[in-house]
Amino acid sequence: MNDASGPDRSMLGRAFGVLNCFSVDRPRQTQSDLSRRTGLPLPTVHRLCAQLVEQGALVRGADGRYEIGVRLWELGALAPRAHGLRQVAMPYLEDLYEATHENVQLVVREGTEALYIERISARGAVAVVGRAGGRLPLHASSGGLVLLAHGGPDLLDAVLAAGLERFTPSTITTEHRLRQVLDEIRRTGFVVCREHLNLGTLAVAAPILRRTGAVVASISVVVGVAEDPAPLVPALRAAALGISRGLA
16 A cells, blocks of 8 residues: 555645556556555545646556656656756766666665666666666665665665565675675775676676765666676776766
8 A cells, every 4th residue: 555545645645645656567557556555535536646647747548547647757857866967977877888788877875775867778788677767775786785885874774674685596685794795895986796686687886976975876887697897897987986076
């Protein structure tokens, strides 16, 4: 059941409750689906959906199912945290893409998850779980581990309290191992993850810093697991440094 069944019963809270029902796994939903997932009465969902369609936040298909409207994408693209960072980062992401023709990603932290705000992929690139606009656990993704390493003890405690979900046999699932990896990231300035999230993949990530030294994002490259990560590390760190200077 969605957050709309919680304490925020305002119109805005209920509208966001409806919008939060949509996900990669549930991109199109009926009013009955939305009513069931939010706990809101069907007439209320009907009114909310009509208003959200009118504002362009939802689109209603010929079959009566709803999906997210492009107006939300337009508004999201204006967010300074993502927009300014993406503008600075894109030339470096494109350079890395040209060098690898694989998956190049720009990641920020949203709560206890890694939010992917940009990805460039070749048609023949190795398949990955994440996508631009999608979220992944901090402990299981290369970019997420970099952000977690610099997120402070409270963030680490929250991640540990939520549990370390296993995605592959190589996913970090113990506190001891996680702390070891985070210490190593802080010491070396990058991380190499072999099949932590996807079988058959190797990911390398490095932090992006503001002038104050605070880590605000990470950049990662995902290639086939048989690839040698050594040539990727200097190129990735150079790109991260260039973005960091651009933000300053």
